[in-house]
Amino acid sequence: MVRFKYRFCKVHMARFVNGDLSEPVRRRVARYIDECDDCYREYMRHREFAVKLERSLPSLGRPNSDRLNRVWSAVQSDLLVTPPRPIVFGDFGTRSSLNFSYGLVIIAIAIALLLPMTIGFHATLLSVDLRRLPQFASIAHTPANNAPKAVFVGATAPPGSIQLSPAPKNTPAPSF
Amino acid sequence: MTDKRATERIEIDAIIARALAGDQPAYAELYDRFAASLYRLCYSLLMNEQDAEDILQESFLYAFKNLHRFDSNKASLKTWLYTISVSRCRNTYRRKRFLTVDISQWLGFELKAPPSEAPEAAVIRRDANESISNALLDLSPRLREAIVLRYGQGMTYREISEVMGCPQKTAESRVRLGHQRLRKSLQPVGLGLLEELLRVH
Numbered sequence: 001m002v003r004f005k006y007r008f009c010k011v012h013m014a015r016f017v018n019g020d021l022s023e024p025v026r027r028r029v030a031r032y033i034d035e036c037d038d039c040y041r042e043y044m045r046h047r048e049f050a051v052k053l054e055r056s057l058p059s060l061g062r063p064n065s066d067r068l069n070r071v072w073s074a075v076q077s078d079l080l081v082t083p084p085r086p087i088v089f090g091d092f093g094t095r096s097s098l099n100f101s102y103g104l105v106i107i108a109i110a111i112a113l114l115l116p117m118t119i120g121f122h123a124t125l126l127s128v129d130l131r132r133l134p135q136f137a138s139i140a141h142t143p144a145n146n147a148p149k150a151v152f153v154g155a156t157a158p159p160g161s162i163q164l165s166p167a168p169k170n171t172p173a174p175s176f
Numbered sequence: 177m178t179d180k181r182a183t184e185r186i187e188i189d190a191i192i193a194r195a196l197a198g199d200q201p202a203y204a205e206l207y208d209r210f211a212a213s214l215y216r217l218c219y220s221l222l223m224n225e226q227d228a229e230d231i232l233q234e235s236f237l238y239a240f241k242n243l244h245r246f247d248s249n250k251a252s253l254k255t256w257l258y259t260i261s262v263s264r265c266r267n268t269y270r271r272k273r274f275l276t277v278d279i280s281q282w283l284g285f286e287l288k289a290p291p292s293e294a295p296e297a298a299v300i301r302r303d304a305n306e307s308i309s310n311a312l313l314d315l316s317p318r319l320r321e322a323i324v325l326r327y328g329q330g331m332t333y334r335e336i337s338e339v340m341g342c343p344q345k346t347a348e349s350r351v352r353l354g355h356q357r358l359r360k361s362l363q364p365v366g367l368g369l370l371e372e373l374l375r376v377h
Binding site for chain 2: 014015017018020046049050053054056057058060061062063067068070071072074075078079
């Protein structure tokens with residue numbers, strides 16, 4: 001039982017010391033610390049370590065005033081060269097890196113959209129036999145059968161002419 | 177505690193308003209308030225004085241140029257400044273991922289003792305500093321950030337989560353993991369060194 005308590009405490013001790021355990025688990029660990037000597041020792045070790053960290057880490061890399069003054073002079077001189085911008089309406093997306101990445105995305109989208117269209121356009125052009133196309137055509141009414149005829153004029157006109165059939169006589173008139 | 181924070185916030189808001197109105201001493205006042213703690217943060221994350229100085233300068237420049245964008249309703253100025261510095265420190269880790277050897281540390285330039293310090297105390301201080309720095313460097317960057325913000329800067333989990341850009345639970349677990357790993361790596365050295373460091377300071 002003591003081993004179980006100790007193992008439970010060992011698992012939860014760091015969170016217990018940092019105060020981020022749920023209320024029931026925190027109470028259970030606290031009870032074990034009171035009841036079990038090993039748990040109490042484990043708690044004291046963690047507590048001591050946490051306290052020492054809290055006290056020793058802030059002293060790590062403490063700057064001297066010369067260093068801070070040097071940085072302030074540099075900041076001041078940079079600010080004088082490029083003073084802070086005044087508040088402007090619609091001030092967004094001014095970071096150049098952001099603009100650059102947005103620009104790249106827009107170019108990529110444009111290429112992705114245009115590429116298939118361009119390829120498709122060339123394919124359509126190539127598939128048409130330009131030599132066999134009529135240069136121009138005219139439609140004329142011949143008095144014989146009163147039917148309009150399309151007559152191809154030109155060197156490459158196909159043999160014969162396309163005859164457009166007249167509208168059937170029994171076609172019902174459209175009713176409105 | 178809450179009253180103290182509220183008062184501090186009002187004071188800082190007033191200083192920001194003055195700075196935005198073009199009052200130059202207000203910028204100096206903001207710098208004086210936060211520069212030392214920001215430098216310590218950068219140094220603890222990078223373990224290099226020159227890098228820490230550069231990032232301190234960059235962070236303040238960025239913050240002052242973009243002060244009009246700061247919204248005190250969303251976050252405190254401290255959290256905002258820390259977020260800027262931590263993101264720049266992350267860029268530096270990335271740049272220096274393959275260049276982890278610092279010649280200045282070999283030559284002992286990091287170990288400047290105060291003039292009044294006795295040689296013996298200086299040695300103890302150096303040993304303690306080295307062991308803590310090495311233990312921190314052994315942690316992954318995210319765990320190091322969590323530990324430094326929690327124990328080095330005394331931030332709450334909520335503030336840590338804002339600075340690190342992660343949920344509060346993640347911040348808690350990072351602190352816990354970092355604490356466990358740091359304890360494990362400092363165990364062979366002994367906690368006596370930490371005690372010595374405290375005594376010297």
